[in-house]
Amino acid sequence: MNYQRPPEAIADLVNLKPDPLMLFGPDRDYIIIADRPMYPSVEELKEPKVKLAGRQINPDRFSPHGSRGFYHPRLRRISTGEDRSFQGLPKGGMYRYFSWSPDGNRIAFCLVTEDGLQLWTCDRKSLHCQPVGESDINNSLGGVPYDFIGNERFLIKRRIPGAKKPSMSENVTGPIVQDSSGKEGSNRTYTNLLQSDYDVALFRYYASSQLYLHRLDTGHETPWAEPGIIAGLGDSPNGKYFLITYVVEPFSFNVPYDKFADRVLLLDREGSVIRELTQRPVVEHLPPAFGAVITQPRRFNWRSDHPAQLYWTEALDGGDPRKNVPYREQLYYLESPFTGEPQKTIKLPMRFGALRWCRGDLAIVVDWEWATRRQVTRRWFPDAPQRQPEVLFDHNWEDNYNDPGSVVTVSLPSDHSVLLTRDGGDTLVMVGNGHRPEGPQPFIDGFNLTTRQKTRLWESTPPYFERPLFFLDEDPDYFLLAREQASERPNFFLRHLLTGEEVRITDFPHPYPQLRHTNYELITYERADGVQLSGELHTPEGFEPGREAPLPVLMWAYPQEYKDADKAGQVLTSAHQFRRISPLSPLPFLAAGYAVFDDFAMPIVGEGDEEPNETFIEQVRMNAEAAVRRLVELGVADPRRIFVGGHSYGAFMTAHLLAHTDLFAGGIARSGAFNRTLTPFGFQAEERTFWQVPETYVRLSPFVHADKIDSPLLLIHGEEDSNSGTYPVQSKRMFTALDNLGKNARLCLLPYEDHGYAAEESILHMLWEMHRWMEMHQRPAAEKAAATARREEAHRQR
Template sequence: MTYQTPSPAIASLVNLKPDPLLFFGPDRNLMLIAERPSYPSIEELREPKLKLAGRQINPATYTPYGHRGYHAPRLRDLRTGEETPLKNLPENGTFRSFTWSPSGTRIAFCLNTPTGLQLWSCPTETLECTPHGPADLNNSLGGYTFEFVSDDVVMTKRRIPNSGESPDEAVVTGPNVQDTSGKEGRNRTYTNLLQSQHDVEVFRYYATAQIWLVNLATGEEKKWGEPGIISGVKSSPDKKYFVAVRITEPFSFSVPFEKFADRIEILDAEGNLIRLLCERPAREHIPAPFDAVASTPRRFSWRSDHPAQLYWSVAQDGGDTRNEAEFRDQLFYLEPPFTGEPQPSIKMPLRYGAIRWGRGDLAIFIDWSYKDRRQVTRRWWPDSPDRPAEVIFDQNWEDDYNDPGNFMTITQRNDHSVLLTRDEGTKLVLAGIGHGPEGSQPFIDTYEIATGNINRLWQSTPPLFEYPGYFLDEHPDWFFMGREQTTERPNFFLRNLITGEEIQLTDYEHPYPQLRDANLEKLEYLREDGVQLRGDLHTPQGFVAGESDPLPVFMWAYPQEYKDAEKAGQVTTSPHQFTRISPLSPLPFLAAGFAVFDDFAMPIVGEGDQEPNETFIEQVQLNAKAAVEKLIELGVADPERIYVGGHSYGAFMTAHLLAHTDLFAGGIARSGAYNRTLTPFGFQAEERSFWEVPDTYIKLSPFVHADKIDAPLLLIHGEEDANSGTYPVQSKRLFAALNSLGKTARLCLLPHEDHSYAAEESILHMLWEMERWMTKEEA
């Protein structure tokens, strides 16, 4: 079969122009703008790909597979509104990794070339761009391609010259053999792992790099430190020291490279080794709980408000939250000259989550517990490590109505972030989404450090839906804000928190005016056991429920696990938000005359000691039954033409609904997993292994219930799906079972596509398959 295209009404919603990149510099009067790429073609997806150590590497360019750059970069002066293109760039060039120098006097970026990334830069005064060295940067492991260490000097990784020919051809010298370690530990079903000694050699070849310092003003270049497989380097705030993570052999065949054995090093500004902090074995045997961690030191980072103080955490419970422990984690630190023993710092009752630095007497850390969905925000005193932390917020993260928001930060010119304070450092700033029964209303509050008093400074008010993004670093009265309405797409502004003054940054038009007047209703309904359910009902323009003829309906959902039924029913959207139509969503079918019940509630509740998965099948039936009955009751749905679908975990749900209900005329399952014995060490929110609860794994496998699937099922899957657990074989085996059982099914495998689909041809064909399946048109 060749690639097909859906009806024009649906196809017209596919290749819409994406929003450009907006990127402020330290001088907040200047903003870099660059156009984002649209969908790649299938030919672009056919670029070479090496699947190694959990990565997909393009061997021609030493970059992660599939990366695509921006184009048409330009600088806008907000004082005048003038936009000036960057100069002397290659015609039709694409670029990535735009970065401002600390003072904002220079912009550095990379040019994509057929043979790799090339470093470029320009002064912001002239915008005259120049290249620096050949196209030989090594970004095989992803992450930052370079970092400014001063206004003119950047640090970057380059390939090792004269390292010999790539070991492309495997020479078979014997079998590939692995032994067990004798240690208990669980790994999810990682993809693209090393499989052989040849893989080891290829990974070593493409991952090994040499760090260089490049002076963008003078062109001077010099090597820095020793070559190796360097997965990360981060400078201290004063730029005098660096912490580096260097991967060591032997490489693991069980985990991706981020969990390989490694060395943690402290280096000086010249790249000389000051101290080897620790050598860690491969993290192959992490305990089962979701908040379990390795027992070795982890999470190395610089204290942002100190010139050079390096922190890390060490589990106090062996990394396993099933063990009794007064404290789960403890921080340790070192500072120049980095000799002596690590100094103990704050102990954390729960698992270490995040830190926001402020000053010697002010830092915020978050620790958490998965079992009871608990998250605690605490204030502590970094310069007084023995002083106990004080609780600011102690919340259940499923309780959206009582979410206090997040403490905001600003980025300093040394590229390290600190807490945003107001009123001479006496108050912090909180920003949140503001969920509530009437819909979400984002807000900005101040938090008085001494008293804990909270004062609201700003809040979105209907009929607008406005939301803060971030505060401007050196002008903290100003914040970046989005604004939208039901029929007006998001545009972006700078707003002064105190005066209300605004500067409009964008003026985007409605991307699909043909659907501007479609109807959106936020439905509320109950399932049989009293759990509150909700969903977004979209109907075509002019449709009036109860007066117009009932419509074919396409229902789309993704299950969510909860420990509390009441919290599962909370409102987490706003009726004033703009309806974005992604071609990967169900909404394009609104243009074809369908009603679309999008994101209809699919909570799976396991209260107390009960695990949600013990009643997964029963609860998805209850959720779907309540939704279908509501649509029929309203006069929206033609009962004979209701279809259900989902992607990934939503596909898993779809297969179960067809096996265990007779509510639907058909189903569409994209990139799903259907045999849970192929994901034996957990999936989604399931922490238990197959050997602990084999009956649960078997019961939850739609493959086992294939004989009960009587409604037609369309299976779509990317042939290169690298997502954990959703191997293409999942769809292949379910289709084979349905075929042998005499069921009505269709399997569409999309060449070169991953878990989500990228190429324009693939997306159009996917929509054609879905439209054909639900309208029963002949190919």
């Protein structure tokens, strides 16, 4: 069939102008602003694509497929409000990867050409732009393909000169053979993996690059370091040393490239090797548990407050979190000139998470444990490496109400970040969401390291919902603030932490005034076993439940696993937040007269040693029953016209709800997984494999329960879904089962689309399918009663 459009009231919500890119300069008085494009067309999605080692690469441009960039770059000065456009750029150009030089006097970015990416540079004062070399940048593996080295030099990742694209005839010399290793391991169902020797040759061709050192003052460019597949590069704070990671062969057919074998080297300023730090094998056989890691050195990290000191960690438990050991991690460091042996520092009892630097007597180290959902924040003394860290916060990350927040960092001129402190360095600055039963109120706290006392420095104040985004590097009394209301989209301000003085940065209008006055309410309720639940209820403007007839309702959710029932019911949204209507969300159907119960709570709780998935079906049923009962009690929902839907894991939930309840007139399942035997090494928060609990995998497969689905089910899937576990075959096989069982189902495959849909035509057609499906299947009470009777009879026969 041809692409269709939903009713205009819904279609009008698709092409709303998105917020622009905003990138502050080092002195924070200047902002780069560039506009984001609307949705691409299907024709754009049809651009050439090769799928290799977990990547989708545009072979003409040596860049990730589908990356679009920005247009109309300009510079705004905050103190005057003046906007000036960049000069000398090609008409209609698209640009990516904007960045500032350390001194803020120069801007760099990449122009997207037919041949690839080309580096350009711009003087901040004149805004005159000029290219830096040809459009031969290699960005196949993503990331920013260049870096400022000081203010007038770049390291640029370019294609290998003279490299010849391999031909299939030269690289297919026999059968494809793989041997098992004899080692236990657990890999998710990755997509777009290497399949043949020809794929290996193609990946080598597209991923290999050469770094060049370019000097702006002379225009001279010379090769720097050895060519290869460069997976990472980072300079020391003093700029004299570089850490570089090369992917090495043989490549794997079982995992994506970021798990391939690699070498980590230390280089000097000229790109010469000082020493090899480690060689690591391909990561194919980690223990089958969350938190499993390799046994080789990992997580290399330059100490930000030191000229050149390198840190990393190594597992003490064989990388297996199932082992009972007193310590799981050992940190090491090595200092310039990097000729000695690595020095041991602290040990951590749980898995290493993060390291934030400040000075010799202050760093923050975080370790965590999946089984207990525990995260510990510790103060460490890096200049006394054997001194034990002091626990500052010991937090369960499911407990949002008692989250202490996160430490704030600012950037140094070296582009390395350090902790932001106040009161002569004795007080950390922390930001948090401030979750509480009445909704979140984001905050900024001062945490005194001596007294361990918190001081509230700022807090969001109703009727606004405000979020601190970051502090200014050179003037950290100021922070960027996003402010919104239920009926006002977020705008940005610079605010002084102490005086409250503000400078307005943006003045974005309401993006969809036609829905400005729709109703919103955070609904709380309780499921049968006492777990507290909530959801976001949206109704059309002027609707008064109890005084008007109930509405058709679209309920939309995504399951979340918890280990604690009390924490599962915590409220995470505010009534004062702006409700952004994404065309991929259910909210556009407000324009068609539907009520929308969005993000209604779908907790799956497994306390103690109990795994959440052992009672997944029972819990999604209880969650849905409680939600429907509350909507009917409020007079919002007509029980004959309630639809349920979700994307990805929400689609999996939707199929289960139609199979195991009679609550819904129909369902909409987008890009889901319905046969868990096709994801045998785990899914979502399930870390057990199929062979450990086969009965659980079978029972949790909606495909197995297709005969129980009596309500109509609409399946939508992107034809090129690359997400782990949600192959398009999942929806195809589910539809085939429903079709042959005589069920009411429809399958819509969107050409060229991935896990999330991108093209304007695809999104409009998706909305048409959803609207048409719900309009067709608002079933009368007699039909629903008959379906219930059929289900009860089927259960009796079983």
